Amino acid sequence: MKAIRRFSVRPVLPEPLRPLSELARNLRWSWHPPTTELFRHADPEGWQRSGGDPMRLLGTIQAARLARLATDRGFLRRLGLAAGDLHDYLTEPRWYQQAAEPLPRAIAYFSPEFGITAALPQYSGGLGILAGDHLKAASDIGAPLIGVGLLYRHGYFRQSLSRDGWQQERYPVLDPDELPLELLREADGSPAEVALSLPAGRSLRARIWQAQVGRVPLLLLDSGVEENAPAERDVTDRLYGGGREQRLLQEMLLGIGGVRAVRAYCRLTGHAEPEVFHTNEGHAGFLGLERIRELMDDGAHFAAALESVRAGTVFTTHTPVPAGIDRFERELVQRHFGDDGELPGVDAARVLELGMEKPAAGEPPLFNMAVMGMRLAQRANGVSTLHGEVSRQMFAALWPGFDPADVPIESITNGVHAPTWTAPEIASHQGAFSDAKLTAIRRSLREQLVHEVRRRLRDSWRQRGASPAELGWIEHVLDPDVLTIGFARRVPSYKRLTLMLHDRERLTRLLLHPERPVQIVVAGKAHPADDSGKRLIQELVRFTDDPRVRHRVVFLPDYGMGMARRLYPGCDVWLNNPLRPLEACGTSGMKAALNGCLNLSVLDGWWDEWYEPDFGWTIPSADGSGLTAERRDAIEAAALYEALEEQVAPCFYERPGRWLEMIRQTLDRLGPKVLADRMVRDYVHTLYAPAARAHRELDGESAAELADWKARVRDQWPRVRVEHVEAQGATGDSLELGASLSLRAQINLGELAAPDVEVQAVAGRVDESDTLTEPVTVPLKPVGGADLEGRWTFEGPLALDRTGPFGYTVRVLPAHPLLASGAELGLAAAPSDAAPGTVGSGMPLR
The missing domain is CATH 3.40.50.2000 (Glycogen Phosphorylase B;)
Known part of the structure; x- marks a missing residue:
């Protein structure tokens, strides 16, 4: 019979154990191993049954066990230390409180x-x-x-597979x-x-x-x-x-x-x-x-x-x-x-x-x-x-x-939270790893993943309707001594879950190579309404079901945080092959890197800015070439296979010293870049602190003044024109590096005044169409006031600081001390013959 109503009966903790409730309710336990170990020790079997959830553990632990813990001096000592540590963590000043600049409250x-x-x-x-x-x-x-x-x-949703591999x-x-x-x-x-x-x-x-x-x-x-x-x-x-x-x-x-x-x-x-x-x-x-x-x-x-x-x-x-x-x-x-x-x-x-x-x-x-x-x-x-x-x-x-x-x-490039995603074996190590120690840790992590994969694969096949008698082969799935590649993420089409299947025979040869075999662990969910994504999963699952390769490539359903925390440390290489530039960042590779897992990726997202040969490998992409989607996939799949065959697998099996050095470089040089605390500090300095200052400056009166000023500028902007620009010091079309020009521009501002605008010289190299490339801006200053027709004169020097084809133009932007940038209103005025693609005029959308 089914219950007509469900509710939870919470245990009453003995007084000495009351701090367990606070420790369980503050999710810091999820990234603080000493607290996690405390709960594991409280009831090892219950911890396993609870899936590592302290709240669920405390809801099921037996009263007799609680009574024993309440008199266990060793446990109470550990509990006191954990509770005190949490109190200090919550109350002590940290980086933000010690910052010199005023920051948001x-x-x-x-x-x-x-x-x-x-x-x-x-x-x-x-x-x-x-x-x-x-x-x-x-x-x-x-x-x-x-x-x-x-x-x-x-x-x-929780994900499982049907017998034929449908999500x-x-x-x-x-x-x-x-x-x-x-x-x-x-x-x-x-x-x-x-x-x-x-x-x-x-x-x-x-x-x-x-x-x-x-x-x-x-x-x-x-x-x-x-x-x-x-x-x-x-x-x-x-x-x-x-x-x-x-x-x-x-x-x-x-x-x-x-x-x-x-x-x-x-x-x-x-x-x-x-x-x-x-x-x-x-x-x-x-x-x-x-x-x-x-x-x-x-x-x-x-x-x-x-x-x-x-x-x-x-x-x-x-x-x-x-x-x-x-x-x-x-x-x-x-x-x-x-x-x-x-x-x-x-x-x-x-x-x-x-x-x-x-x-x-x-x-x-x-x-x-x-x-x-x-x-x-x-x-x-x-x-x-x-x-x-x-x-x-x-x-x-x-x-x-x-x-x-x-x-x-x-x-601001994303980052990942190291205490959450770094395996204890990596996080707890102090100083440099010896070759033997690093090799042993990496194999241990790989072995843990092998056991986790077999457990999850067995559960998945049972859900697919297989009997225990059919599943003996799972005991031979994966090998802790084989190069292990991970691929796990959502399954929209641009992430190309099945790119690895483009040439199945070539992939099979990679998986079954007699001297340099490869094994692949894949996971991911398609949105419930995305049948195309579900078909990609089914296509991959059917390949992994093939008895020839199923011991070397697996698909694990129900990808989530619990699986991910085992998957990243246990893999040697993290694979990412999106359609460039459609991966905004792609933080899964960052989590892998924190564990010494090397990245093999298209130059997209974060990998585009931080890739170095010491950290991993790239998959050459064919974006911008005007190819069909099918032809592009074929080219990039071939590049993937070539990277695995000629670079990754030979390095793993034949150059172990080089492989270990790449792991060290990943941990020591790449690791600090991908951290979430770096990301949040970037947000504080670049966005939060300036936004707080602007918020404080824009009280009721100043906000109304700024709104009125914007309305006036928008009303007058159609009358703003760059009427004439001349340069003194130019003696021909070829000038020497280090020389300078004196620019003079006549600007009609209508009913606006010089303080309402910023006039800039925009200069740099020019291409064949006279478009400025990598331009720099130089402010021009007003000289005197407006003439009878509302024209203002602005002047300033322009240094010729680079060789080759060089050009300049002049543009006018709205200027106010409460604007975040000159582009905020979306308004700019330039000479009518300005170089195409340099500057333009237009009405704002905001």
């Missing part, structure tokens, strides 16, 4: 998913794992973040009372809630669950409350599930409800109010609209509120393709922000103006969450150097007066 970090630990399954892939590592690293360096997300009662999904019910969470409560003990107004008089209510990630609180909004109607109760049912309206409601709850949850948390706990709001991808973009509404309720007009909100907002884009961005029909958004919807007092037309994109020919206009995110944030970034370049191209239309290179989108 608090930062709110919004993300649709967070991968903290397998015990809190609220993630689907790289975006969530990155968000989890961001919070952990912020905690480690003392950065005062507040994480904000949604609590999905079914999380993301199957199931969604286990998650009981918040069995997770490391606590309800945020009002002073009277009632649950704190937020509510959103929906059309037709409906409402969407959500409670606020809190997880503690070291020093960082993570607030998760849960719509599964009885007061909601069934449709509203299901809004947070599944991560990335449901139709378009459910997705819109999820993003409204995350953004608008998330801001309200932060306000409630700060009110109830005394935590400092955030000065900076960080939108991790466009899903949380509505947070800016809620903050505008707050300021309008306090008397600000829309334009001033927009400037104030933008000053303190950071937007991070993670997608390199427009198809990866959430878009909604105009009518759907308009209905939810209409007169009887959310954000009363904020005109729905204003909301639409912030998010509407220019459609392609023949397509309807759509509301674009990333476009809104860019327009509501004064500072934005991509997640690797190459992705920053791609993002500047992708969003260039928002800054129509500028070349993509001048679009104000920064690059």
Whole structure:
């Protein structure tokens, strides 16, 4: 019989063991081995059954065992040390508190998913794992973040395979009372809630669950409350599930409800109010609209509120393709922000103006969450150097007066949290590894992976309907002395899960080579609605089922954090073969590198900027060559096979000294670059601190002044013209290195004045079409005032600091001390005969 109701009965811990509860509820245990070992020692068998989840362990441990532990002096001593260590970690000053510059009092970090630990399954892939590592690293360096997300009662799906290799999904019910969470409560003990107004008089209510990630609180909004109607109760049912309206409601709850949850948390706990709001991808973009509404309720007009909100907002884009961005029909958004919807007092037309994109020919206009995110944030970034370049191209239309290179989108390369992802055997070693020690550690990690693969493979085949009598062959799957390659990630088409299958006979020869065999471990999930991704998985699974190769290549279903923490350390080489430049960053290779696993990858994402021959190998790519997709795959697959046959396998088997040195170089030189604490420090210095300063400067009066100034500049900009440019010191078309020109430009500013603009000389080498390459800018200064026709004269020297074809032009940008950059308004004026592709003029979209 099935129970009609489910609830959790929590154990009452004996007084000496009470600190176990605090240790279990703070997710620092997930990256702190001494605490993990304490729970393992409390009940080794129970720890195994709980899947390494302290909350589940404490919910099942027998009272008799607790009574024995309560009198075990050795255990109590270890418990006291762990509790004291956690207290010190939570209270002692860290890097952030010791910084010399004034930093934000608090930062709110919004993300649709967070991968903290397998015990809190609220993630689907790289975006969530990155968000989890961001919070952990912020905690480690003392950065005062507040994480904000949604609590999905079914999380993301669990994956299994059918007999013929087709992906199957199931969604286990998650009981918040069995997770490391606590309800945020009002002073009277009632649950704190937020509510959103929906059309037709409906409402969407959500409670606020809190997880503690070291020093960082993570607030998760849960719509599964009885007061909601069934449709509203299901809004947070599944991560990335449901139709378009459910997705819109999820993003409204995350953004608008998330801001309200932060306000409630700060009110109830005394935590400092955030000065900076960080939108991790466009899903949380509505947070800016809620903050505008707050300021309008306090008397600000829309334009001033927009400037104030933008000053303190950071937007991070993670997608390199427009198809990866959430878009909604105009009518759907308009209905939810209409007169009887959310954000009363904020005109729905204003909301639409912030998010509407220019459609392609023949397509309807759509509301674009990333476009809104860019327009509501004064500072934005991509997640690797190459992705920053791609993002500047992708969003260039928002800054129509500028070349993509001048679009104000920064690059901060992702990082990964070393304490989470580094094997203890690697992390605990002090000093340099001897050859023998390093060889032994790598083989031990490989052997652990072999046992893990066999266990998981057996479970998978049992789920596929195989009997134990059919599975004896699994005992011979993989070999701890064979070169082991890992490939694990989500399965969109651009990651090319099956590129390795392009020439199956050649791959088979690699796997079965008599002297230099290779073995491959593959894992990954396709989105439940992505049948093309499921077909790729099925194609690979059918290959791995072949009795000729199944001992050398395996596919493991249900890829998640638990599997990943075994997979990265146990592999010798991490394979990544996306279609360049569609991998925004690709942090799985970073996690592998922390364990001495060498990378073999297309030069995409982070590998494009940090690859060196001492760290691994590249797969030459054929991007930009105009080939068909099939021909490009054939070329790059051949390059992959060649790299394995001629470089990787010979080095592993025939040059062990060189292999060990590459591992050392990976650990010593690459390892420090890929760390999440480096990433968070970069965010603090590059984005958070400037955003906080701008937020403080833009109080009510200054925000209104800036809004009025922008309106005046936009109104006058069509009259701004570069009427004449001349250079003194030029005696011909060929000049000597080290010489200089004296530039003089006459600029008509209409009713604007010189302090409203910056006039720049833009100079550099020129190509055959007279386009400036690698340009530099030199400011020109006003000389005197305007003449009777409104013309101003600007002058300045231009040094000729490089040889070869050289050129220059002049451009005019809006200038104000409260702008983040001269490109912020998307306005620029240049001579009408300016070199193509150098500068241009245009009207702003923001």
